[in-house]
Amino acid sequence: MANMITSELEGLLYGRELDSPVVKVVRALSGHGAVSTSQIARNTGLARSTVSTILADLKRSNLVVEMEARNPGPGRPAVAHSLNPEAGTCVGALLDVDEIRVIVADVAHNVVADLAMPVEREYSPTKAARVVKHAVDTLYKEHSLAYASLIGIGFAVSAPIAPDGRVMRSSALPGWQGTDFREALEPVLQKPIFADSESNCAALAEMMWGAASGSDNFVLLKLNQAVSGAVVVDGKALVGASGSAGEVGHIVVDPHGPLCRCGNRGCLELYCGAGFVAKMAADWLGRSIPVDEIVARAVQGETGFRRLLADAGEAAGRGLSMVGAMINPPLFIISGILAGAGDLLLAPLRASYEKHSFVKRDDVDEAHYPVFRVGKFLDNDNCLGAAGLVLRHSSRLK
Ligand SMILES: [Zn+2]
Incomplete structure (x- = not known):
């Protein structure tokens, strides 16, 4: 069941129909967590009635669930819509100087698990891919999650990443300069890869959760x-x-x-x-x-x-x-x-x-x-924001 909804979600998030109203609604839900119909209408530019019809369809197919709104305004119904937390998971990983940190979140923006692993300084991209895969496998096993539910992995990198996906000069990851980030990590992880600098990820965490x-x-x-x-x-x-x-x-x-x-x-x-x-x-x-x-x-x-x-x-x-x-x-x-x-x-x-x-x-x-x-997060914001890259569909490397 969960596998089927995940495939449907991936089809909508990663398909080519970016202008389709249903894709716009699903992306708004993925990017914003629990939101009201009006907020989705504002965010997508779609008519409120169109959003309501799409939400009803998505609820029937179990991709969307209804929940109490976190901050309902006066007089407003306290109802929000969110992607079904069982529809998929995403991973945020921080590639730090001597540590790789991983968090798992579901598509309804709940953090499910996290793990920090020490690594020797000046580790290679291949080593990073293996450590992340090991951490993800460990966490998914511990929390009885299927790797198939993972819709993408976001990376917060201690270096600027150019728009073409190459890592720029950085004193934190000296051996990585010029590396094509996706080519280095995707073969091991076999999932869509998203990446941005640590500080851009931290900003995303403050925007989405903070x-x-x-x-x-x-x-x-x-x-x-x-x-x-x-x-x-x-x-x-x-x-x-x-x-x-x-x-x-x-x-x-x-x-x-x-x-x-x-x-x-x-x-x-x-x-x-x-x-x-x-x-x-x-x-x-x-x-x-x-x-x-x-x-x-x-x-x-x-x-x-x-x-x-x-x-x-x-x-x-x-x-x-x-x-x-x-x-x-x-x-x-x-x-x-x-x-x-x-x-x-x-x-x-x-x-x-x-x-x-x-x-x-x-x-x-x-x-x-x-x-x-x-800021709300004095710690772990990079990792959270890296998961946010996947949910917001931001900085995907292709
Ligand atoms: Zn300086």
Whole structure:
């Protein structure tokens, strides 16, 4: 039974009839999880009555189920439609420097299982394919899922991926430069392959499950050891000509500054990343201290650590004001380990953005001034977003 619905779902998701109303409805459900008839109509541009008829057909064939809406508006019926969770599963995999992480989600957007596997640094694409296959087999066996229910595997890669599917230069996966990602992984996995950079996947996770839920236009800034980012326009993370759109951390803010791991000098990352905070704290204390401890002690009220986070926020706000001058997004999501400090980071970041921004708060009404929000996911967002690539049918490699 489940196999039959999965085949039907795959036929609709991967078929060529992109303009067919039923395909539009199925893709909207796959991309958005549980949604109302009106939301599907808005999303697809189809008439509400057409959507209702299609939904009734899809329910009869067991591909769609009805459920209670998560956030029903006042007076609205609390009913949402979703793909049947038994209709299929997808996998999100994060290819990190020394770890490969895998999550399994069903097509109704529920996370079913996850697993992290350590790998030796500088692993090859073939090794990655084998580790992912092993992790997926283990999880599917553990949760009594059939491999046949798997409709696609999304990858969050610690490197930019060009639109032609080739991996660009990256210090995290040095041996992968120029690799055709799909050619390297598909023979082992035998499933449709989707891939994007880690930060674009993180943005997708915030949009589908997190702090940017309901927003189709926003900029993500992720403050970890590496400072990364993503620019989401009309629900899609920009990839750019060579896959490096949204690399906010490598905006050069001081051409005479210290060398960055990317080979340039004075990149923003060197002034607002976790590495900056850790280095300053170590200089101050005379010994190294983990970044999560710095954040925790700042939250507890230690003045020196608060100042370091405020300095990072100030630099980040200045960097984002440059992004604001270019694309004026309505929403900034700030995530990563430093975002755990909440307003200790965000308040100076906002003030700095306002100070350096082209558009001032007094120039526009509140609704047109950017909102700054801490991301929902401080961990595992890349992996979740990688599964999101499959559900949103985004960045499929062919
Ligand atoms: Zn750099």
